[in-house]
Amino acid sequence: MKSLKKVVCIFLTSLILFTTAAGCTTKTPGSTTSPSPTASEPANQEPVTIRFMSWGPTEAITTPIYEKIKENFEKENENIKIEWVSVPFGNMKQQAFIYAASEDLPDVVESHISWTPSFVTSDIMRPLNDLFSEDFLNDFLPESLQEGSFNGELRAVPKALTPVVLFYNKELFKEAGLDPEAPPKTYDEMLSMAEKIAKLKTDSGDAIYGLGEPVSKQANTGQLSLRNWYNFEAISFDQDGKITINKDAAVDTLAYYRSLSEKAIAPQSALPKDLRNLFAQGRLGMMFDICSTATINLLSGKGKDFEKEYGLALVPVNKTGESSSVSVTYFLSIANNSKNPEEAAKVIEYFTSKEALEAFVEADNPFQPARVSIMDDPVFNNTDTQKLMRDQYVNYNNPTPPNNEKLEEAYVDIITSVQEALQTNENLDSIAERLMGKLTSIYK
Incomplete structure (x- = not known):
C-alpha cells in the first residue's frame, strides 16, 4: 500500500511540474514570444551619448556643417549619439575650466591652438595614446601631434589646420x-x-x-x-x-x-x-x-x-x-571625467576623417587636413585658395x-x-x- 501511495505521489508531482512548465510556453493564437537574453545575446542597451563642446554649432557658417557630420556619424554608429554643448568661441576656455571644476566637462572638447596649451598642460584632459591605434596616430603630421602633446603624452588630436x-x-x-x-x-x-x-x-x-x-x-x-x-x-x-x-x-x-x-x-x-x-x-x-x-x-x-x-x-x-x-590648428580632446572615453575616441576619429572634413570644404571652408593620408586628395586641392594654403603651409610655415x-x-x-x-x-x-x-x- 505504501509503495502504491509512493508511486501516485511521484506521478502527481511529475504531472504538476510538467503542467507548470507547459504553462510557461503556452501561446495564445497570434501571439509571439521572444527568447530570454542569454550571455551570448545581451539585452539591447540604450545608445551612449557623447557630449561634444564646441563653438562650431553656434555659428551661422558652421552650424549646418556640424549637423551634417553628426547625422552621418550617427548613421554609421547607431550605438553612439552626439549631444552638442555649444559655447561661443570667446568663452570656450573659461567655460571648459568651469565645467571641469564640477567634473562635468563634456566628453569631447574642441580647442583653438592658442588655448590648447592650457588644456594639455592641465589635468582636465586625459592622455590619449592608449585610445588610438599607432596606425591612426602615425597618419598625422608630426608637428601637429607635437602641438597637442605635453611631456610625451598626446592630449589633443589635431582636426584640421589653416595657415595665415x-x-x-x-x-x-x-x-x-x-x-x-x-x-x-x-x-x-x-x-x-x-x-x-x-x-x-x-x-x-x-x-x-x-x-x-x-x-x-x-x-x-x-x-x-x-x-x-x-x-x-x-x-x-x-x-x-x-x-x-x-x-x-x-x-x-x-x-x-x-x-x-x-x-x-x-x-x-x-x-x-x-x-x-x-x-x-x-x-x-x-x-x-x-x-x-x-x-x-x-x-x-x-x-x-x-x-x-x-x-x-x-x-x-x-x-x-x-x-x-x-598656422592655426584646431584640436579635439577627451575630458578626464568622461565615462565613455572609447566612444569619445570614435567621435574624434570620425571628425578627423576625409568624410567629415569634406563637409567643411563643400561649404567653402577650405581647411587643410592634419592627416597625411588625405592631404593630397583632390577634394582638398582643387581650388586656387586650397592650393595657396597648401603652398603656404607646406613650404613657408613656422612651427608653434x-x-x-x-x-x-x-x-x-x-x-x-x-x-x-x-x-x-x-x-x-x-x-x-x-x-x-x-x-x-x-x-x-
Whole structure:
C-alpha cells in the first residue's frame, strides 16, 4: 500500500511540474514570444551619448556643417549619439575650466591652438595614446601631434589646420592706382601700397584702412602675431624648446607695428573678426588672416560673388628672404571625467576623417587636413585658395612654440608689447627688453 501511495505521489508531482512548465510556453493564437537574453545575446542597451563642446554649432557658417557630420556619424554608429554643448568661441576656455571644476566637462572638447596649451598642460584632459591605434596616430603630421602633446603624452588630436595668408581687395587696389593682379611681394611693397590705400575714403566719408593686423589683447592674436616676430627674425626656438630673442630685431618688429599707427594705416585694437567685417565692407585694403573665405563672403552680403573683388597671396617676404607664416590648428580632446572615453575616441576619429572634413570644404571652408593620408586628395586641392594654403603651409610655415604651462601667457605678453608700441610713446628698446625678460623666464 505504501509503495502504491509512493508511486501516485511521484506521478502527481511529475504531472504538476510538467503542467507548470507547459504553462510557461503556452501561446495564445497570434501571439509571439521572444527568447530570454542569454550571455551570448545581451539585452539591447540604450545608445551612449557623447557630449561634444564646441563653438562650431553656434555659428551661422558652421552650424549646418556640424549637423551634417553628426547625422552621418550617427548613421554609421547607431550605438553612439552626439549631444552638442555649444559655447561661443570667446568663452570656450573659461567655460571648459568651469565645467571641469564640477567634473562635468563634456566628453569631447574642441580647442583653438592658442588655448590648447592650457588644456594639455592641465589635468582636465586625459592622455590619449592608449585610445588610438599607432596606425591612426602615425597618419598625422608630426608637428601637429607635437602641438597637442605635453611631456610625451598626446592630449589633443589635431582636426584640421589653416595657415595665415594675405587677403587684398582688388577694387581698392584699382582706386589707389595699384595693379589689382599684383599683390605685394615684400613688406616694404606692402607698406607702400597700404599708405596709398589709406588715403581713400568711402562715399560717405568713412576711413578706409590700408592694412589690418589683429592686435587685440588676446592669446589668439598673440599667436597670430608670431608671424611678424619670425619675419623680422626676432624670435626663434631650438629643438629643446629654448627661446632665442634678438633684441635689435625685436625693436624692428615693434617699430613696424608703431608705423601702422603713426601713418594711420591700420585700425587700432582690432580682433580678427573686426578686420573681416571691415574687409567685407570694402574698408580694408589688405589683411592677414586664416583662410576664412566663407565668413568673409557671408559678411559682404554678396556670397561667393564677392570673391571676384578680392584675392589671396602668400605672406610677403621680409628679413628671412622668403615668405614666412604661422598656422592655426584646431584640436579635439577627451575630458578626464568622461565615462565613455572609447566612444569619445570614435567621435574624434570620425571628425578627423576625409568624410567629415569634406563637409567643411563643400561649404567653402577650405581647411587643410592634419592627416597625411588625405592631404593630397583632390577634394582638398582643387581650388586656387586650397592650393595657396597648401603652398603656404607646406613650404613657408613656422612651427608653434613647444607646449608649456605658460605658453598662453607668453602669447598675451607678446601682444601686450605690440599694444604698448601702438598706443604709447614708450621707448621701443624698453618695451623689447621687458618682453625679453618675460619670455626668457617662461622658456628658460
